[in-house]
Amino acid sequence: MNPILSFIIILIGLYGMVASENIIKSIICFSIIETALILLFLNLGNVGLGDIPIIIDGISNMVDPLPQALMITTIVIGASTTALAFMISIKIFHYYGTLEWDELLEREG
Amino acid sequence: METVVLANFIQVLLIIITIALVANKNNTVVAILFSVSSLFLALLYFFNKAPDVALAEIAVGSAIMPLILIISISKQREYVVITHVKDDFVNSLTGEGRKVLQDFADSNNLELKIYDRDIDNIKGIFRERNVDLIIDRSDDNKIYYLRGKKSSLLISKLENKVKNLENIKIIKEEEVETND
Numbered sequence: 053m054n055p056i057l058s059f060i061i062i063l064i065g066l067y068g069m070v071a072s073e074n075i076i077k078s079i080i081c082f083s084i085i086e087t088a089l090i091l092l093f094l095n096l097g098n099v100g101l102g103d104i105p106i107i108i109d110g111i112s113n114m115v116d117p118l119p120q121a122l123m124i125t126t127i128v129i130g131a132s133t134t135a136l137a138f139m140i141s142i143k144i145f146h147y148y149g150t151l152e153w154d155e156l157l158e159r160e161g
Numbered sequence: 162m163e164t165v166v167l168a169n170f171i172q173v174l175l176i177i178i179t180i181a182l183v184a185n186k187n188n189t190v191v192a193i194l195f196s197v198s199s200l201f202l203a204l205l206y207f208f209n210k211a212p213d214v215a216l217a218e219i220a221v222g223s224a225i226m227p228l229i230l231i232i233s234i235s236k237q238r239e240y241v242v243i244t245h246v247k248d249d250f251v252n253s254l255t256g257e258g259r260k261v262l263q264d265f266a267d268s269n270n271l272e273l274k275i276y277d278r279d280i281d282n283i284k285g286i287f288r289e290r291n292v293d294l295i296i297d298r299s300d301d302n303k304i305y306y307l308r309g310k311k312s313s314l315l316i317s318k319l320e321n322k323v324k325n326l327e328n329i330k331i332i333k334e335e336e337v338e339t340n341d
Contacts, residue, residue, distance in 0.1 A: 057172040061179050068183035076188050087202050094209040104210050120211045131221045138233040145237045149313035
């Protein structure tokens with residue numbers, strides 16, 4: 053397992069966020085970046101050839117449990133921020149009547 | 162060793178799914194691809210010795226997030242109309258205004274929802290909704306007024322559509338700031 057592959061997913065998500073025409077698509081790409089970031093952190097915490105960090109008899113060598121404890125919080129917070137972004141996009145649709153980036157920017161400028 | 166080979170294979174598969182997601186333009190297909198990519202990510206978390214994170218990712222990423230996505234897409238597709246007119250203008254399927262509105266909604270891929278009850282009586286329900294259009298009638302019953310938000314692009318399209326009709330008039334209103 054290679055951290056570079058996680059970096060590739062992050063870059064694909066970044067491209068999708070910038071290049072997509074629809075607001076909903078941009079929010080989903082934001083979510084993709086977040087999950088790839090979680091994978092990267094878990095990959096960095098997977099040190100040595102340790103076991104799953106649950107203390108039972110006969111296990112002395114285990115992986116670092118701190119990134120796992122932090123990432124389980126990130127999943128829940130990420131879901132709630134994405135739900136908030138979707139709610140704001142509904143408000144935008146009923147106010148401006150469109151969800152395409154170019155039409156919205158045309159109106160503002 | 163076999164686990165490492167399998168994990169690398171799944172990660173390459175995940176990159177392919179992500180490229181397909183970014184390249185797709187249909188939002189419903191994107192929701193399903195997102196769910197699939199979430200399941201593969203959960204498997205990768207498990208290979209990285211984090212079964213608790215994998216459990217949370219399966220529940221949140223592949224069930225709750227597509228649910229939120231589908232609900233928000235269907236909420237955005239509806240066009241809410243409130244009518245204060247009691248005659249056949251929009252209340253019957255063959256009314257003139259109903260035909261115009263239905264045609265407009267179909268051409269813009271929207272779902273038309275018409276409520277004919279008085280807004281003042283059931284304010285609590287309608288405060289929750291995003292009302293897009295309100296239909297009124299002039300005193301001599303000849304001209305129908307369609308009132309909508311000035312900022313919306315859809316009301317400009319509707320104005321283009323009805324500019325040949327004599328008895329329908331569009332009024333664009335500024336949205337007033339509210340405290341709620």
